[in-house]
Amino acid sequence: MLLGRMMNFPLTVTHFLRRAKDYFPGSEIVSRATDKSLHRSTYSAFYGRACRLANALKKLGVKQGDRVATLCWNHQPHLEAYFGVPAMGAVVHTLNLRLHPSEIGYIANHAEDKVVIVDRSLLPLFEKFAETVRSIEKVIVVGDPHSQAPVSGAYLDYETLLAAEPDTFDFPNLDENAAAMICYTSGTTGNPKGVVYSHRSTVLHALVASLPDELGVRQADTVLPVVPMFHAAAWGLPYMAVGAGAKIVFPGPHLDPASLLDLMAAEKATIAGGVPTIWIGILALLDKDPKKWDLSSIRAMVIGGSAAPATMIEGFQTRHGLEVLHAWGMTETNPLGTVARVKHHLTKLSAEDQLRVRATQGYAAPFVEVRHTDDSGNVLPWNGESMGELEVRGPWVAASYFGGEGSDKFTADGWFKTGDVVTIDKEGYVKITDRAKDVIKSGGEWISSVALENALMSHPAVLEAAVFAAKHAKWDERPVAAIVLKEGQTATKEDLTTHIESRFAKFWLPEDYVFLNQIPRTSTGKFLKSKLRDEHGEILLKK
Amino acid sequence: MLLGRMMNFPLTVTHFLRRAKDYFPGSEIVSRATDKSLHRSTYSAFYGRACRLANALKKLGVKQGDRVATLCWNHQPHLEAYFGVPAMGAVVHTLNLRLHPSEIGYIANHAEDKVVIVDRSLLPLFEKFAETVRSIEKVIVVGDPHSQAPVSGAYLDYETLLAAEPDTFDFPNLDENAAAMICYTSGTTGNPKGVVYSHRSTVLHALVASLPDELGVRQADTVLPVVPMFHAAAWGLPYMAVGAGAKIVFPGPHLDPASLLDLMAAEKATIAGGVPTIWIGILALLDKDPKKWDLSSIRAMVIGGSAAPATMIEGFQTRHGLEVLHAWGMTETNPLGTVARVKHHLTKLSAEDQLRVRATQGYAAPFVEVRHTDDSGNVLPWNGESMGELEVRGPWVAASYFGGEGSDKFTADGWFKTGDVVTIDKEGYVKITDRAKDVIKSGGEWISSVALENALMSHPAVLEAAVFAAKHAKWDERPVAAIVLKEGQTATKEDLTTHIESRFAKFWLPEDYVFLNQIPRTSTGKFLKSKLRDEHGEILLKK
16 A cells, blocks of 8 residues: 555644634624623634633643533533633533433543533523532633522532633643544433544544535624534534634524514524424424524525424425425534435425425435344345335444443444335435334334324424324334424314325324323424323323 | 554555445546547446456566556646555556656656656657666556557557456555555756655545545545645645545646636536636636636635636635735655635734735645744744745655755754745744745845735736845845746736836835836746846846
């Protein structure tokens, strides 16, 4: 083998940080506080503060490889941790504040967090599990305009610590394979598992996710990460934005539709990213009051985290002229795997057919490779029909979990088993039909709950629909649909079946319906079908 | 140190090739032959042919690390070599057909090329040096519609070889640091030197150069690489285009302005890249006949290879509505280093001031780092005034040359010395003022020949201007301008000085002028100032 003779220049987050200072000192960072006030800063100040944080942590004894946890909403200090901690060689661990305190404690213990940076408003949550985490040596509290009282003696104040330090730091030369971040899966099955992102995976992910056919983040953008920064490195948006020099707007804890719309309009956001639940709420509010907000600056609303219904994508586009960009990923994939861009030759299709393409999970980003397999591990054809478990590999896909747990998620030939059941069509568009654990097997045939849900959600009276497997004496399992109706709307079981029956084989149609006020959800906003099965799974047996 | 736990998935050209087949089988590749006929193909066929080439080369005894040279114009078989050769583990070496045959022979010997792929039309050139290259074992001839006679017994026919092989290949798993390509510098000083690109550098370069703020190549694009594929991996455009799944149009040997304009219009090119000479010719032709070609599909004309005059950038924009994107790079930088994008906050400037920004070499792409130093190696401030030699580093910057030559081009602290003399302003925009070897030192003060040239070229009668250092009894060196006037136009020395004198200190103004029919150029189209100095360098002493 002949080796290349190019520089061994590591792909580290540190480069993005230096680039922010050198090229984009005036780029703006806007953070909304708990009292809804807006705080404006610049990349220049951000760089200095990230250096101050690194100095402060070093003084507190944080060494290369040590874990520094955050328990924070989306705001500038969280961004400072995203960059300052990895750039000094330590590892930032984003704790998911939506989990049960005992789970957060489990995760902090498992990761052996040494320092925790906590929002003042989240101290009551922190104190519910703090004592169970033996590894924590220091707690740093990020201020809150709502509650200015000094923090107690046991806690350190973020601003006081930073003020005492110089605004430069002699960043170490790091191995690009060194850990930069740890994010835990939400653990709907078994204990949460830690995914350890390297500098290399974080950088490569940010670069590829910024490509024009992926999210296409550029310097002129104003990026609004609605997705909480404790999820899957907030989809890489903080790294993409800083790498490009874009303006960043953080919503703080205010994730209700009206607050988000106010912020998007006031700050002229061009790209925002969040889970479907967020966008469903926003669409409903926009439909009520379509002229209230000027959203002409928006060029892409990125939806990921779980499958977005086609009716929502269409609703934004036809009723409000807003472009939804549907993407798929997981904590284990840093997270971007696929984006539903319409390929050039498909732009000749009818609007309806293009919507069908845009409602898939999309095709793989460069350097992500996908395949799907049946129960015996056979690789399935890309025919748009064969359903199998999606497997992925690539430079930003986990090779194992922290501590070596969950090794059954990785195949012998080097692929990660996503747990998503999908079809892949001949163009390579991936379409999720189910989570593997939520698959409905009726008389040996697989029925896609996601396809049924999308069809049901196209009924004008339906706000949300979640289809789950109910036990059945003859067919083993049959689909049952949990329905949340829109305020003031009505629909009978018969109405719903009539609405969708032309689109499916007869045996696919829901065997029954349950009408609920809300669908139970996981901490990341996904339907919690195990709970639906626990509560309603025997509904057909009782009849 | 804690290591990340992400997959060790190598960054290789092979991934782009697989992606081409899996996701973009129908994307088009158009090649113009020597007889000007257009040949249409698809990525699907391209993939199969790249596999056939790999099989054929393997059968000919090509092993991992072996060099396979090309002596070809831009066309699909050249693209097949760009991908098939590195994907099988060998190294593609692009020979520059514009060099003197003895130089090409030197280079082929130096690289120890084992197989050469030659255009039929270039066989006469090849035969001028072939016998001097002891390492060549096989010669493969790419057909030519102009001359269908079978190739002689000593040569192999490209199409015959491919036809005999299967259209799949079991590509090896490669180390991302393995060599993928060798490109030689044009060697205006000393012998040409080999730059050995790795798979990693090639891939990272293609990804970053495709970002929205760099060249922004996307799937919907039609990419026309005017820059010959024997230059600096043709700026990465072939890798960027295939990686994105874009349509590609190859001009073959027809690089005259009319042929290029015909092709751009007929194939609806969206992005084209070439050196300033090409664009100067195109602009002149467009000015003569502005309505002849419909160029509405074009969104960016990338200019690199040497500095583009501001008047040209402005001419395209104001007279033809065409956007020029000015970029800087070298063979040693794969080549993209900087792109002259106007930062968002600078779009508030006047059109004139924005033009000034767009006429710089731009600011560094992500993961390229730049600095400039004085004669003693001191790093200079970014003030837009201090002139010094540009130094760069990054994952696609050479760490050394093949064979270890030219070690004086690399600093002890890991930077590559570009030989370009530049200023860098506070925004980070780099502006070339000279090649280090062409700097004019008048009484100890540095004078920028490039600034004078740009000013002179804004005179309506001037087609081209090259300013060089002439010996001077008192001041050591003084600037003298070589001028090529436009056809049918006249201008006196006094006219020229009057035109530019308000823009410069008096001592910067050219001491004299020489009027020429053409400026001597290097094989890559750059002004050959050493020849101007040889022929006219003593003009001031004789007076």
